[in-house]
Amino acid sequence: MTNEKIILIGIGQLGRIFAGGLLRTGYSIIPVNRGDDMAALAAKEPSPRLVLVAVAENDLHSVLAALPEQWKGCVGLIQNELLPRDWEKYQIQHPTVISVWFEKKKGMDAKPLIASPVYGPASEMMVKALESIDIPCHQLNNDQALTFELVRKNLYILTTNIAGMKTGGNVSQLWENHRDFATAVAQDVMDIQDWLTGQKQDRNKLLQGMVEAFEADPLHMCMGRSAPGRLARALSFADEAGLNVPALRNISIV
Template sequence: MKSPVVVIGIGELGSVFARGFLKTGHPVYPITRHMSMLDESKQIPQPEAVLIAVGETDLHPTLEALPEAWKDRVILLQNELLPRDWQAHAIDNPTVISVWFEKKKGMDSKVVLPSPVYGPHAQLVRDALASLDIPSYEVDDMDALEYELVRKNLYILTTNIAGLELPDGATVDELRHEHPDLMDAVAHDVMDIQAWLVGHELDRPALMAGMLDAFDGDPAHKCKGRSAPARLRRALLHADEAGLEVPTLREIARKHLD
């Protein structure tokens, strides 16, 4: 029998990966919020990998409480993820996937783009996804990973925050073709924040092209998710810490946040 994979957070995405690990022959050991990770790590001290599938807001508390024995086996998949997030918890070499498929309750996984993966367990992740017919590919180095993470952040934050200005149900295709000035202004502010978070200037034309590739992958994707206000608040917290103007984000916040 193959070594088990621990899955922390059995929501929609966690369940997809759990099914893939099972289909590739790995027992799956789920960890819910009511369980002690430290106690469970004593029962499974050397799993094949530890997939952390909690939401963005739960990521740092989860990494803070992660048992030392599991820190060299981590797989991360959150949106709004950057290297500073795992480095803050002394996790040096995680496996990271930028998830470009959507999974909602009662529906099959919907692929927007192939999902890039990097790290020591990249093949494990790719095999699990391949068993479910979800495409992925491995990136070669940390620079490529950073680009992919920033690209996903740009897509998520631009569409969600711009969506606050648009009618309910507006799509990314409508944002691109009917509101290009809004899209560009929000994306510019978002990239200012992302550049501060990673600590260097970005290849902005490449990132914009990468975001538009994702628009083409699912033109009917709705811009505004339920988490849009929370994403805008987090973005402004970063902007305030960095001393960034981000005028478009601040104007949207003035109109749409309490």
């Protein structure tokens, strides 16, 4: 057992799951809620084992912008639509990053789809914490593997959400009944991800990874409440990059 402390910023559904695993593996949790004074807390706790940022993706940048300097060397991130540029702009160089492949909704237990990959200084600790509560997780070996896994998760989320705006239904129906359309949306999403990361990923491997997640939870519904915002964000990136993304633009005017 350890007496090391974890700062947990955001105590929502996912934050509570991580807290449970970390507590079970012997860490002390110091929660940070919206409106709390992080600078004052950092003055008292300048050297935690990890500062896990578990806020929603829409709140991520405001939290990182306000993050005390003492904590920037031990950050953990779990958000969707996450890429290296999102933490590098705040001079965070080596965070621990988890591509979360499990769901947690109110009144339901955590539901893993596939094993969640993790990379960074606290990756071994996070694997043990999640596995202690029966959530599969595995470590990655390098930055390139992390970028691939983040793009893979983004591909899954953006393709299902955006394509679902037109097709509705679940991911199995999307892939079985609208495969050409879903693939066209995915190609546009991968164009944007290539531009955002400055790297070209193996597209066949990415598509295979997306389908693996489809098969793990075939009844997962495509379109969530965040879908229109995800489409608007994707088109904004495409405009900035000068990308055509015809499948995405067609959805935007339907």
